[in-house]
Amino acid sequence: MPRRILDRTNAVLDRWLPEQRLFLKSEDATRFVRMRPLTQAMTLAAVSVLFLWSVIATSLLFIDQISSGGAREQSAIARAQFEARLDSLSQERDARAAEALAAQKRFQLALDQVSRMQSQLLQSEERRRELETGINVIQATLKRTMTERDTARAELDKSRGSGSAAALRQRVGEMDGTVDLLASALDQAAHERDRATRAAENARAEADQALQERRLIEERNAEIFDTLEGAVTISMEPLDRMFRKSGMDPDAILREIRRGYSGTGGPLLSAAISTKGVIDDGADIARAKGILQQLDEMNMYRIAVDQLPFAIPIKGGYRFTSPFGWRWGRLHAGIDLAGPVGMDVHAPADGVVTDAGWENGYGQVIKLRHKFGVSTVYGHLSKIRVKVGQKVSRGEIIGDTGNTGRSTGPHLHYEIRVGGAPINPMTFIKAAQDVF
DSSP states (O other): OHHHHHHHHHHHHTTTSOOEEEEEEOSSOEEEEEEOHHHHHHHHHHHHHHHHHHHHHHHHHHHHHHHHHHHHHHHHHHHHHHHHHHHHHHHHHHHHHHHHHHHHHHHHHHHHHHHHHHHHHHHHHHHHHHHHHHHHHHHHHHHHHHHHHHHHHHHHHHTTTSTTHHHHHHHHHHHHHHHHHHHHHHHHHHHHHHHHHHHHHHHHHHHHHHHHHHHHHHHHHHHHHHHHHHHHHHHHHHHHHHHHHTTOOHHHHHHHHHHHTOOOOSOOOOSOBOTTSSBOOOHHHHHHHHHHHHHHHHHHHHHHHHHSOOSOSSOSSOEEEEOSEEETTEEEOSEEEEOOTTOEEEOSSOEEEEEEEEETTTEEEEEEEOSTTEEEEEEEEEEEOOOTTOEEOTTOEEEEEBOOSSOSSSEEEEEEEETTEEEOHHHHHHHHHTTO
16 A cells, blocks of 8 residues: 555656656766656755755844844944943033032032121121110219209309309309210210111121021022032942842942952031031931932942952953853853854953963863852963963953863853852843943
8 A cells, every 4th residue: 555655656756856867877888777757856855954954043143243233333333332321421420529529618608698797797887786785874973963053053043142153153154065075975985886886787787698698608609519419320220230130238238349449538527607606417418428428339349340250251242142050960160152263251240360270171271250159250261361370350361262171062161159159240230231
């Protein structure tokens, strides 16, 4: 039965693929191989499948290379934009800080002016009260003197022709002089009182104007603080999110960085002086201190970025060929980045070389120790460009990709370890994609 099916199939295919014979001639004989239609069809099908698989595989590799290159370019562009944004924020922060300092100086001048105006106002009020008291005394004395003068004139009229008339005339003359003197003093005191009243009114008006200027300065300071707080918050959120996604504790990182950069010095005095001459820590000073603290934390984050492996150690012309995870019952403790032999391998963060040489399985290998208990491993290298104990900076070339050790082709085996335990390097790389 199968024989009949084969014959029938060959008969149908014979219309398009007639039977062929392949002759093989030797010195003493000639032989031939029959190529029946079904055999030819199967051969053509196998060749077509192989050709189609080759085309699809090549297309996938080409598309993967293009996509990885585009992703790297986008990552580079995003990183450049982020750095430009940070530089712009830094310039804006400096400008706002200078503006805040100038506003603070104007605020202090306004406070000094208010203090002077209040002092002048108090002096004018005190002088006016003294003059009013003096006027009251002079008026009372003048009234008493005039009464005594009138009494003396009446006595003089009664004693005309007597021997005491001359003494009474002399007494009346003296009282007239006293009255004139008191009247002159009263008029002068009244003028001085009027001048003191006008001076007090002017001082009060100037004090009100100075208070208004101070309120305007306070409003401007509030606008500056709002702008700075918003800009710092927007810049801090992606950095904080990046560290949390990488599995690192931002608070622990800030404490560690702060211990390494803890130098301080110089007198610390508040810039705001009250009208009483004592230091006044107001709401503006508290807000300024909060902004400075946030700026300090953002600067520490930027320091930590250079000390943690958020960057990819190879730049351009590579593709991911093997992820982190278990393979055939064993842990593949890193990722494989395939590329030609001799590609530059860059340090993804500041660190110290702890190993640089041959190791079974890894071939030529480099190991770096970074901050916060993080270390990185670079295997299958063709060339090592660093020595044990050497300090390297982020982006510095440490070796070349290769095919040494247990490797099936040229690539870089890249590991990240935290506290000695291997973790997926893509955790750090993907966390940084939100920022760079």
